[in-house]
Amino acid sequence: MIGRWVAARDQNMGALTCVEALRHIERAFDRAVRQVLEPLKLSNLRVVVLMGDEHLHPALAILCDDVGQVDLGWIEKTNVLSDALAGPVAPVGWRAAAYQALEGTLGSVLKLFNYADMLEEFSMHYWEGATTDEEALAYLVDCLGVEADEAEAMLPSTMNAKRPDYMTAQPEALKRMPKGLADRLRRLRAAFDAHRAARTAWLVEDFHRSTEYFPELEEASHLPPLTLVPHDQFARELDEIGRHGMEMGFTNVAGLLELPDADGIEGWFASFRLGIDVLLAAQDLINFDPMQREGHA
Incomplete structure (x- = not known):
């Protein structure tokens, strides 16, 4: 092929x-x-050519070899940090806009989970699917035997309260941002829209089928290996839900396309490039600090 x-x-x-x-x-x-x-530094991706056999077509797979939190750069700066150590902190509305833009686009390319995914996973592990503090506390104490004081630190409201300001604030409008930042947000959205129209290379339509190419996925965690959830605030929660993945591996196939013949390879490359364009736009946004003098240009 x-x-x-x-x-x-x-x-x-x-x-x-x-x-x-x-x-x-x-x-x-x-x-x-x-x-x-x-040019991509944001994530460590590789492409694998799968030769297939009498039961499987040849295929191309995109694998994500990173594990952990995506480095959010200037977006993660907060006023808790000294300006002398981390430099000036951008207004929270700018950081919220950038964070929401990344949250709404990166998951279509990278294998990652967000805060809502983490909360759902934690709920299934420790709250039996509960969504209120009362239900979660009852399950933690009565069914899991967690001490009441310790259980207080594991409630939904406690976790929600730990979210940094850029995860909860109202995003600033583009017209009220520095041009350099607004342009990068527009570039990310445009790249995402183009990619979304041709996602062929970045889809895994049948998880069972992917396990036929990668049998080790059957024992791996169903969680993706990357997250946008900040580790500084949620180290315990991330460690808890990520334990199985750290031991057995994560579901790291970002795309799997079967190609019975060579005719589909050019189309795969076109889709592959569009996905990388999303990552490059995100990389540019993360690396750009709007509080630097050139950021206001």
Whole structure:
């Protein structure tokens, strides 16, 4: 499959032995993937060519090799930190807008979970699906035997109260932001819209099918390996729900596309590039500090 795609792109390949042809094909495909991934620092992604067998078509998979919290840069700064140590803190409305933009876009590309996902997971582990403090406290004390004082620290309201300001504040309107920040938010939205229209490379439509290609996923945690939930505030909760994944691995397949023939590879690459464009726009937003002088340009 990959060989036919390389041959169609390289009409001057010439006569090669089987070993030479195989090496040429691998290098050509790897080079094409690396060119797309080269500017990306936000996440460690890799592409795997799956040869298939009599039951499985050849396929291309995108895997996410990172684990933990996505570094949010300037967005995570709070007034609790000294300006001397961390620099000036951006207005909370700017940080809230950036955080919500990332929360609404990154999940379509990266394998990550957000605060609502963490709360739901924690609820299933420790509250038997409860959503109120009263129900959660009763289950923690009566069914799990947690001491009342300790249980108080594990209630929904306690967790909600720990959220930093940028997770709860009203986002500022773009027209009231510095141009540099507003432009980056618009770029992220535009990249997301383009990607959403052609997500072929970034879908895993059938989890059971993916376990046929990656049998280790059957024992892995169903949670993604990455999160936007800040570790500083929610270390305990993240450690609790992530324990199984740290021991057995996480569900890290960001995309899986079966390709019966070489005709679909160009389409896969087009979709792959659009997804990377989302990550590059997010990377630019995170790396940009609007409180620096150039940020107000």
